Amino acid sequence: MAALLLPLAAARLVPPLSLPPLSLGPPRRAPLPSPPPPANSSAFALDLLKRDLFFYERLCSLLLTAASRLLDTAKRLLSRLLHFPPRVFVVSLQGVVAADDEAARLSLEAFPPHASSPSSSPSPSAARPAPPINLARAEPLLARAFRGPGVRAVCLLINSPGGSPAQSSLIYERLRALRAAHRRVPLLAFVEDSACSGGYYIACAADEIIADPSSVVGSIGVITRGFGYVKAIKKEGLTRRVHAAGAAKGGLDPFLDERRGDLRQQRRLLHEIHANFIAAVRQGRGARLKPEAAAALTHRTLSPPCLPFWSDAPSPRRVRQLVREGAGLFDGTVYSGAVGVEVGLVDKVGEMRTELRRRYGRFVRIEQVEPERIDYSRLLRFLL
Numbered sequence: 184m185a186a187l188l189l190p191l192a193a194a195r196l197v198p199p200l201s202l203p204p205l206s207l208g209p210p211r212r213a214p215l216p217s218p219p220p221p222a223n224s225s226a227f228a229l230d231l232l233k234r235d236l237f238f239y240e241r242l243c244s245l246l247l248t249a250a251s252r253l254l255d256t257a258k259r260l261l262s263r264l265l266h267f268p269p270r271v272f273v274v275s276l277q278g279v280v281a282a283d284d285e286a287a288r289l290s291l292e293a294f295p296p297h298a299s300s301p302s303s304s305p306s307p308s309a310a311r312p313a314p315p316i317n318l319a320r321a322e323p324l325l326a327r328a329f330r331g332p333g334v335r336a337v338c339l340l341i342n343s344p345g346g347s348p349a350q351s352s353l354i355y356e357r358l359r360a361l362r363a364a365h366r367r368v369p370l371l372a373f374v375e376d377s378a379c380s381g382g383y384y385i386a387c388a389a390d391e392i393i394a395d396p397s398s399v400v401g402s403i404g405v406i407t408r409g410f411g412y413v414k415a416i417k418k419e420g421l422t423r424r425v426h427a428a429g430a431a432k433g434g435l436d437p438f439l440d441e442r443r444g445d446l447r448q449q450r451r452l453l454h455e456i457h458a459n460f461i462a463a464v465r466q467g468r469g470a471r472l473k474p475e476a477a478a479a480l481t482h483r484t485l486s487p488p489c490l491p492f493w494s495d496a497p498s499p500r501r502v503r504q505l506v507r508e509g510a511g512l513f514d515g516t517v518y519s520g521a522v523g524v525e526v527g528l529v530d531k532v533g534e535m536r537t538e539l540r541r542r543y544g545r546f547v548r549i550e551q552v553e554p555e556r557i558d559y560s561r562l563l564r565f566l567l
Contacts, residue, residue: 262333269335269543272328273535274552276321276339278313280346280354280381285315316343316385318353324552325357329365331550335543338535339372339389345380348405348456355463358388373535374398379517383528384460387467391530393538394520400528403464404515405457407449412438461513473527477511478502480526 262270314320328337339358345351362370372378372389379402386392386400394400416423416438423438434445465472482497482505497505505511511526523529539547 259332268333268546268548270331270333270548270550271336271338271539271543272331272334272550272552273338273340274321274324274328276316276382276385277342278315280317280343280350280385281315282317282347282350283315283319285347316346316354317350318357320554321354322357324554325361328552329361329368331552334368335547336369336371336539338539338549339370339386340375340535341372341378341382341386342375343379343382343385344377345382345384345402348381348384348460351381351384352459352463354385355388355467358385362388362390371538373538374400374520374529380404384463387464389467392528393531393533393535394523394529395534396519396521396532398520398523399517400520400523401512401517402515403460403513405453405460406515407453409435410437411441413440457513461509464513468527471527471530472512473525474506474509474512475502477516477526478505480522481505481511481514481516 262268325337328334358370362368369391370389372386372392374386374392374394375398377399378386378392378394379399383400383403392400423436425433425436425439427433431444431448434448435441479497479502482501508514510516512528518526518528520529520532524532536549539549
């Protein structure tokens with residue numbers, strides 16, 4: 184009996200078998216395990232760049248900008264400590280000396296809007312004039328040039344026929360003030376085509392004036408021009424009516440006859456401006472002016488060609504008279520650069536780059552000072 188009970192007890196201890204439930208759909212696949220992070224650091228960095236390319240692009244740009252500024256700062260510090268390479272800053276003064284509003288008026292008179300139709304193609308001869316020379320445009324450039332890192336000299340590259348006496352005087356005085364504030368920085372003036380009238384006024388503020396042998400310099404004088412339309416309006420049957428309070432008010436009206444008092448007033452004004460011009464030239468050039476040589480040259484130029492050759496040499500009395508009159512220097516005479524050296528208007532003849540390399544060595548850095556311009560499109564691309 185006991186032998187029969189043992190198999191039954193063993194059967195009760197064995198758990199019943201359970202089968203998985205049957206699924207009627209397609210078999211399910213186990214999810215793939217996530218790939219482990221790459222062990223290589225460069226591969227990990229590339230993976231991050233793929234995810235956040237925009238952020239890292241801006242980050243790299245900021246880092247490069249910061250590194251560039253740090254490098255520029257280090258270069259400036261080394262340049263100031265070692266004074267190498269020597270740096271010369273050039274300020275270009277090209278065009279007519281005039282205020283911006285006056286230059287705009289002259290430009291409209293020379294190039295009226297109705298002069299050219301939209302269909303016509305612009306010709307090279309009808310190009311717009313260069314921006315004028317005035318204190319508002321020149322002062323920021325001059326200040327940056329004198330404050331430049333490692334500056335050894337400041338150069339004025341002048342090509343001007345003259346213009347406004349007031350703007351010429353303002354730039355002249357500003358140059359003198361900058362030169363006094365930076366005594367160790369020489370100021371050199373290089374003449375290209377011309378430095379006449381107001382252009383030479385500005386050049387006199389420099390320590391030296393260097394011109395090409397074929398440059399035109401001088402024209403130390405003051406002039407005013409105009410037209411009279413008295414007969415023209417009479418022919419048209421018109422009458423000019425002017426009412427003014429003050430005897431000198433409304434003088435030199437182009438539609439009225441000239442009066443002697445108005446002419447005397449105009450001559451007095453011209454002589455006052457001319458005296459200021461002469462004083463500035465004498466202050467800037469000093470003992471380098473050669474009035475006797477200029478007077479002798481004027482005498483030979485004005486002598487009739489029929490006189491014998493021994494009359495070319497003026498007498499000492501004649502020379503003194505011409506010097507008192509300012510003949511050859513302060514009468515508006517112009518000279519070439521080579522003859523300007525003989526009369527003291529120019530220190531020497533030469534070319535800017537050749538002269539600077541001769542003075543400061545072949546490693547000299549000649550940097551043009553340009554007006555500051557902000558590239559707004561590039562700034563927006565960086566910020567957005």
